[in-house]
Amino acid sequence: MSANLSTGVGASGGSTADAGLDGRDARIAAAIATPTAPSRPAVRSRVQPATRRRARRRCRPTPIGVLGWVFLAVLLFFTVVPMAWMVSTSLKSSFAAIDQPPRWIPAEPTIVNYTKLLNPDETVGADFLRYMRNSVWVSTATTVLGLIVAVPASYAFSRFAFPGRDTLFFSVLVRNMFPTVVFLIPLFILMRRLTLVDSHWSLILTYLTFGLPLSIWLLKGFYDNIPVELEQAARIDGATRFQAFYLIVMPLSSPGIIATAIYAFIQGWNEYVYARTFIQSDRLLTMPVGLQKFFTEYASDWPGLMAASFIMSVPVVVLFLALQKYFVQALTEGAVKS
Amino acid sequence: MAGVTLREIVKEYGDVVAVDHVSLEVQDGEFVALVGPSGCGKTTTLNLVAGLLELTDGDILIGDKLINDLDPKDRDLAMVFQNYALYPNKKVYDNLAFPLKMRGTPKGEIAARVRKTAEILSIEHLLDRKPKQLSGGQQQRVALGRALVRNPKAFLMDEPLSNLDAKLRVQMRAELKRFHQEIGATVLYVTHDQMEAVTMADKMAVMSGGVLQQYGPPDEVYRHPVNVFVAGFVGSPSMNLLRAAVTAADGQGALRGTEGWLHPLSPANARRAAASSGDVMVGIRHNQVHLSREERPGWVETRVYTVEPTGDLTYVHLRLGGQLLVASADAEWRAAPDDRVWVEFDQGSLHLFDAQTELALPLADAVASGATVGSARAMATAG
Numbered sequence: 001m002s003a004n005l006s007t008g009v010g011a012s013g014g015s016t017a018d019a020g021l022d023g024r025d026a027r028i029a030a031a032i033a034t035p036t037a038p039s040r041p042a043v044r045s046r047v048q049p050a051t052r053r054r055a056r057r058r059c060r061p062t063p064i065g066v067l068g069w070v071f072l073a074v075l076l077f078f079t080v081v082p083m084a085w086m087v088s089t090s091l092k093s094s095f096a097a098i099d100q101p102p103r104w105i106p107a108e109p110t111i112v113n114y115t116k117l118l119n120p121d122e123t124v125g126a127d128f129l130r131y132m133r134n135s136v137w138v139s140t141a142t143t144v145l146g147l148i149v150a151v152p153a154s155y156a157f158s159r160f161a162f163p164g165r166d167t168l169f170f171s172v173l174v175r176n177m178f179p180t181v182v183f184l185i186p187l188f189i190l191m192r193r194l195t196l197v198d199s200h201w202s203l204i205l206t207y208l209t210f211g212l213p214l215s216i217w218l219l220k221g222f223y224d225n226i227p228v229e230l231e232q233a234a235r236i237d238g239a240t241r242f243q244a245f246y247l248i249v250m251p252l253s254s255p256g257i258i259a260t261a262i263y264a265f266i267q268g269w270n271e272y273v274y275a276r277t278f279i280q281s282d283r284l285l286t287m288p289v290g291l292q293k294f295f296t297e298y299a300s301d302w303p304g305l306m307a308a309s310f311i312m313s314v315p316v317v318v319l320f321l322a323l324q325k326y327f328v329q330a331l332t333e334g335a336v337k338s
Numbered sequence: 339m340a341g342v343t344l345r346e347i348v349k350e351y352g353d354v355v356a357v358d359h360v361s362l363e364v365q366d367g368e369f370v371a372l373v374g375p376s377g378c379g380k381t382t383t384l385n386l387v388a389g390l391l392e393l394t395d396g397d398i399l400i401g402d403k404l405i406n407d408l409d410p411k412d413r414d415l416a417m418v419f420q421n422y423a424l425y426p427n428k429k430v431y432d433n434l435a436f437p438l439k440m441r442g443t444p445k446g447e448i449a450a451r452v453r454k455t456a457e458i459l460s461i462e463h464l465l466d467r468k469p470k471q472l473s474g475g476q477q478q479r480v481a482l483g484r485a486l487v488r489n490p491k492a493f494l495m496d497e498p499l500s501n502l503d504a505k506l507r508v509q510m511r512a513e514l515k516r517f518h519q520e521i522g523a524t525v526l527y528v529t530h531d532q533m534e535a536v537t538m539a540d541k542m543a544v545m546s547g548g549v550l551q552q553y554g555p556p557d558e559v560y561r562h563p564v565n566v567f568v569a570g571f572v573g574s575p576s577m578n579l580l581r582a583a584v585t586a587a588d589g590q591g592a593l594r595g596t597e598g599w600l601h602p603l604s605p606a607n608a609r610r611a612a613a614s615s616g617d618v619m620v621g622i623r624h625n626q627v628h629l630s631r632e633e634r635p636g637w638v639e640t641r642v643y644t645v646e647p648t649g650d651l652t653y654v655h656l657r658l659g660g661q662l663l664v665a666s667a668d669a670e671w672r673a674a675p676d677d678r679v680w681v682e683f684d685q686g687s688l689h690l691f692d693a694q695t696e697l698a699l700p701l702a703d704a705v706a707s708g709a710t711v712g713s714a715r716a717m718a719t720a721g
């Protein structure tokens with residue numbers, strides 16, 4: 001054919017035979033193959049620019065950076081000083097507490113205020129421990145019930161497309177757009193209808209209405225970041241839909257669940273306004289309200305009050321310190337979409 | 339192992355038809371590669387077979403059992419995901435054991451099979467690690483291992499090698515092929531990389547826009563693309579495709595390109611071209627473009643655009659009117675930009691498509707369709 005007769009430059013592509021393949025296949029293979037497809041960038045690289053930028057900022061302080069530090073220092077001052085003062089006072093006797101000028105370090109530190117509060121044989125101690133039990137029960141019930149609802153709800157919001165999903169998702173947040181006092185009277189009336197006034201359930205239900213929407217949001221962000229392929233793989237590997245969730249997704253979302261739990265618990269633990277309004281019997285009071293009662297009953301006993309305040313803040317701080325790793329992880333991983 | 343049959347399967351997402359009446363038969367023990375541009379419905383097809391998505395229409399059979407409504411766990415398939423989908427909170431051992439555990443395999447047997455699979459893939463030393471502590475290639479092996487640890491009816495693989503670097507990819511390709519041959523697995527394999535399809539697959543299915551364009555052995559798809567899309571998609575560099583009118587010159591059939599060039603046609607090709615409803619698309623592979631530095635009668639004048647030496651051979655990009663044309667030449671071939679070069683298209687391997695329908699024009703009547711591959715080879719050797 002003309003190809004071989006011509007003295008033009010030969011244009012056969014057949015010189016590429018690999019050792020392993022016979023000539024024909026190798027030729028086709030070489031000809032068909034695309035140059036290697038660009039490989040997708042590793043996920044890791046996403047983090048690097050930010051880290052580098054931060055490193056640079058550390059070397060050369062910018063005006064904004066300095067302002068930031070000042071702001072943080074002021075903030076720290078306002079949070080730490082009252083705490084320190086609280087601890088200091090709680091270790092003093094009643095007389096030492098009103099010394100002028102005030103001393104930061106108690107001259108004769110005493111733990112009697114604590115032993116009194118934690119001694120069930122004293123009236124104060126009995127009251128205090130009861131408030132504490134009530135608070136633990138209300139906060140725990142709120143947390144557990146909240147999670148029982150929020151975990152499946154946020155998973156459903158994240159994974160399933162159903163009619164009205166977005167509307168429903170945003171309407172979940174409507175509750176949190178209003179100041180809490182707005183709902184005080186309506187909820188009180190509602191609770192009275194339900195004959196729940198002056199019961200812990202009125203508080204648990206109310207706290208759920210605050211906590212659930214945010215829990216659902218937080219957890220949904222978390223589920224969104226767990227690749228759906230993991231569940232798919234599990235289902236192909238022989239798991240039911242529920243097993244895929246329970247065995248694969250749940251453990252992966254545990255930081256989110258823990259963070260949500262801390263959040264819900266603290267909300268219930270600290271809440272004052274509703275507890276004050278809904279609960280009338282002294283035996284049902286939760287700690288914030290009980291503490292306030294101490295103010296009126298033992299007005300001069302500052303060290304006792306401070307000790308009670310300190311004990312009240314301990315569970316929150318301990319919980320937070322123990323689980324802060326998960327909390328931070330939840331806030332960053334849940335919020336930042338890849 | 340068993341075959342997999344797709345019958346007219348359809349998947350719609352609202353208005354989007356992701357998979358459009360695809361029919362495909364994967365024989366027992368066959369390795370079928372599913373290729374196509376991004377978004378053409380490859381993953382969707384695979385997920386339909388796996389049962390992760392619901393069919394809009396059509397049937398899927400494994401062996402001769404209809405599985406349309408079967409849960410993924412009951413389909414007895416194994417899948418390798420593009421992003422591996424290793425369970426991040428489980429050690430490699432537990433990743434491999436998971437499919438067995440879920441199916442209630444006794445503990446002793448699980449341990450034995452995990453060890454054996456790990457041995458085959460040379461990942462025994464990694465069993466105590468978490469997926470995060472593995473390199474990409476190691477993760478890929480674990481993902482493969484999680485599929486191999488069972489004895490499923492068929493394997494589904496969604497671009498399992500696409501995250502690996504080029505060298506590792508070549509190595510894993512060889513290992514996958516060996517694995518397929520050793521256990522006679524039925525494999526449906528999605529890939530972007532045609533080299534993978536060509537080197538590993540018994541058959542190649544080319545998809546575009548949710549529609550199956552062509553299904554056959556790779557060399558048949560390469561030699562006889564059924565339409566312009568397949569012609570342009572399969573092969574690298576892509577086939578040159580030029581639009582031309584069918585005319586006559588010097589008493590012989592000829593093509594007149596939209597860029598003004600004139601190229602004679604052999605009598606057989608002239609008969610094919612005449613069957614077109616109007617203009618034709620001429621397809622010509624880079625290695626079937628003959629080059630000459632001197633003017634020759636009937637040859638088409640072009641200008642050199644760039645010359646790309648690759649080591650084995652040199653790709654020459656040529657300007658033909660506003661079009662670029664790629665040809666290949668010997669490794670030593672060189673030219674300066676804008677040099678004049680004359681080209682001729684090899685008549686024996688000219689692809690002709692109806693420009694209107696984009697379908698291939700059948701080869702000359704003497705050649706029965708069954709003998710097409712043989713005749714093409716005969717022509718090549720006769721020249």
Ligand SMILES: Nc1ncnc2c1ncn2[C@@H]1O[C@H](COP(=O)(O)OP(=O)(O)OP(=O)(O)O)[C@@H](O)[C@H]1O
Nearest residue numbers: 351354355356374375376377378379380381382383
């Ligand atoms: N959940 C969905 N909703 C709507 N459209 C979808 C959905 N999933 C996929 N599609 C569409 O279906 C088509 C096929 O998608 P598919 O993921 O199967 O492509 P692909 O061939 O695997 O592409 P790639 O090579 O990029 O992975 C695309 O056009 C895509 O946009």
Ligand SMILES: [Mg+2]
Nearest residue numbers: 380381382496
């Ligand atoms: Mg895909």
